[in-house]
Amino acid sequence: MSCSEAYTPQLRARGYRMTPQRLAILHVLHHSAKHLSPVQVYEQARADVPSLTETTVYRTLEFLAENGLAHPAHLGNGHLVYEIAGHEHHHLKCRTCGSETEVEHALLQKLYRQLESESGYHLTDSHITFFGLCPDCQKGE
Amino acid sequence: MSCSEAYTPQLRARGYRMTPQRLAILHVLHHSAKHLSPVQVYEQARADVPSLTETTVYRTLEFLAENGLAHPAHLGNGHLVYEIAGHEHHHLKCRTCGSETEVEHALLQKLYRQLESESGYHLTDSHITFFGLCPDCQKGE
DNA sequence: TTCCTTATTGCAACTTTTTGCAATAGTATA
DNA sequence: TATACTATTGCAAAAAGTTGCAATAAGGAA
Ligand SMILES: [Mn+2]
Ligand SMILES: [Mn+2]
Ligand SMILES: [Zn+2]
Ligand SMILES: [Zn+2]
Numbered sequence: 229m230s231c232s233e234a235y236t237p238q239l240r241a242r243g244y245r246m247t248p249q250r251l252a253i254l255h256v257l258h259h260s261a262k263h264l265s266p267v268q269v270y271e272q273a274r275a276d277v278p279s280l281t282e283t284t285v286y287r288t289l290e291f292l293a294e295n296g297l298a299h300p301a302h303l304g305n306g307h308l309v310y311e312i313a314g315h316e317h318h319h320l321k322c323r324t325c326g327s328e329t330e331v332e333h334a335l336l337q338k339l340y341r342q343l344e345s346e347s348g349y350h351l352t353d354s355h356i357t358f359f360g361l362c363p364d365c366q367k368g369e
Numbered sequence: 370m371s372c373s374e375a376y377t378p379q380l381r382a383r384g385y386r387m388t389p390q391r392l393a394i395l396h397v398l399h400h401s402a403k404h405l406s407p408v409q410v411y412e413q414a415r416a417d418v419p420s421l422t423e424t425t426v427y428r429t430l431e432f433l434a435e436n437g438l439a440h441p442a443h444l445g446n447g448h449l450v451y452e453i454a455g456h457e458h459h460h461l462k463c464r465t466c467g468s469e470t471e472v473e474h475a476l477l478q479k480l481y482r483q484l485e486s487e488s489g490y491h492l493t494d495s496h497i498t499f500f501g502l503c504p505d506c507q508k509g510e
Numbered sequence: 511t512t513c514c515t516t517a518t519t520g521c522a523a524c525t526t527t528t529t530g531c532a533a534t535a536g537t538a539t540a
Numbered sequence: 541t542a543t544a545c546t547a548t549t550g551c552a553a554a555a556a557g558t559t560g561c562a563a564t565a566a567g568g569a570a
Contacts, residue, residue, distance in 0.1 A: 245517060245566045267556080281520055286557060288518095302443045306527085307556085320490045329488055339480040343499065347470055349461045350507050353500035358484065360492035386536045386547060408526080422550055427527060429548095447557085448526085 231255045235297060242295060252276035253288050254297065254312070263301050263309035299355040303328075316354045322362035331358075372396045376438060383436060393417035394429050395438065395453070404442050404450035440496040444469075457495045463503035472499075 235254050236246040252273040257264065264272075270285040289310050292298035298310045304321055316333035333354045340351050376395050377387040393414040398405065405413075411426040430451050433439035439451045445462055457474035474495045481492050 240567090243517090247518065247566070249519070279520080282556085283521080283558080284519060291518095300447075306441070306449050308447050320484065320488050320492075322490070323493065329490065331484065331488070335483070335487070336480065339477065340499075343461065343472065343476070344501075346476070347461050347472070348504040349463070349470070349499075349501040351461075351499055351501035352464065356497060356499070358481075358490075358492055358497070359494035360485075360490040363489040366491055381537090384547090388536070388548065390549075420550080423526085424528080424551080425549060432548095 231258050234258075238297065239295070244291075244295070248277050249273070249280055249284050250288055250292075252280065253285065254292070257292075257298055257310060257312040260311065263303065263311045265307065265309050269310065301355055302357055304357065304359060318355060319357040320362075321357055321359050322365055323359050324361055324365040324368075327362045327364075329362075372399050375399075379438065380436070385432075385436070389418050390414070390421055390425050391429055391433075393421065394426065395433070398433075398439055398451060398453040401452065404444065404452045406448060406450050410451065442496055443498055445498065445500060459496060460498040461503075462498055462500050463506055464500050465502055465506035465509075468503045468505075470503075 231251060231254050235251070239246050239250070253269055255276065256269050256272045260272075266282070266285050266289055269289065270280065270282050273285065274280050289298060289300070289308075293300045293310065297313055299313050300308050300310055301319065303309055303319070304323075318331040318333065318336060320329040320331060321327070336354075336356075340354075343349070344351055372392060372395050376392070380387050380391070394410055396417065397410050397413045407423065407426050407430055410430065411421065411423050414426065415421050430439060430441070430449075434441045434451065438454055440454050441449045441451055442460065444450055444460070445464075459472045459474065459477060461470040461472060462468070477495075477497075481495075484490070485492055
């Protein structure tokens with residue numbers, strides 16, 4: 229299934245339009261193995277849509293995140309990066325060497341339930357970064 | 370105990386210096402009831418140290434965070450805010466109305482332990498924001 | 511196909527945050 | 541108290557991110 233076939237109906241269903249810019253950006257995210265910064269997305273998507281601007285990339289990434297097609301992440305440098313939605317997970321990142329590990333959301337399921345029942349909130353987010361020391365860097369302490 | 374008496378030794382012990390700028394910024398954080406943006410810190414701390422620059426505020430907040438005297442937070446708008454360290458907690462924030470609730474870190478203790486034993490990482494961070502819908506906003510769904 | 515509505519884009523100006531570097535000023539030592 | 545070392549600051553310039561607005565174009569209706 230192409231990116232267009234996959235994502236266009238999702239946008240239409242919410243009253244939004246598919247555009248070459250959005251499609252190019254979705255395509256970049258969909259085929260990236262890792263989180264991408266807005267500038268990285270811009271540079272790659274520009275190959276498809278030369279008229280693309282950084283303004284549109286920033287707005288589109290935020291739009292996709294609001295509509296559940298992309299997930300923003302804070303990986304510790306204070307800057308947002310994005311990835312395509314679909315795989316529910318979180319991250320563990322080492323403060324010393326920067327190494328990262330994924331954590332399945334299923335592992336936090338229980339905690340989410342507990343937080344929900346204690347607070348009354350219904351938790352919707354599932355892309356969090358926890359920080360710490362990786363096994364290797366603990367040795368060097 | 371004054372801010373200076375409290376924080377100077379902590380910096381010295383790590384080989385850093387206490388300066389009027391750092392003291393003013395720590396003072397602002399210490400006496401604030403809520404998270405502050407770098408610009409808010411700048412405007413308040415400038416009353417103490419008129420020569421203070423925004424550059425120094427950004428660098429100092431990052432420095433204080435790295436050294437455990439301040440905690441950065443992502444409250445959902447993509448911008449970092451800071452608060453003084455000392456009270457281990459997390460946040461629940463409503464995506465619809467923006468309301469916030471604190472969660473004691475003790476509540477996540479078990480999860481942290483579980484993540485640690487499964488991943489081998491030693492988790493150090495304890496200032497996370499979970500997003501969802503507050504009780505009121507769930508009704509309006 | 512053509513027309514119409516309005517969501518979306520690009521541009522330009524602006525705000526926020528980061529960076530390199532030379533000047534300044536804590537603080538340890540004598 | 542004076543000196544030396546170097547961590548820290550302020551400045552200027554650059555990079556990253558945001559906003560208002562007029563022009564464009566997606567897509568439903570005719
Ligand atoms: Mn991820
Ligand atoms: Mn907090
Ligand atoms: Zn590590
Ligand atoms: Zn709410």
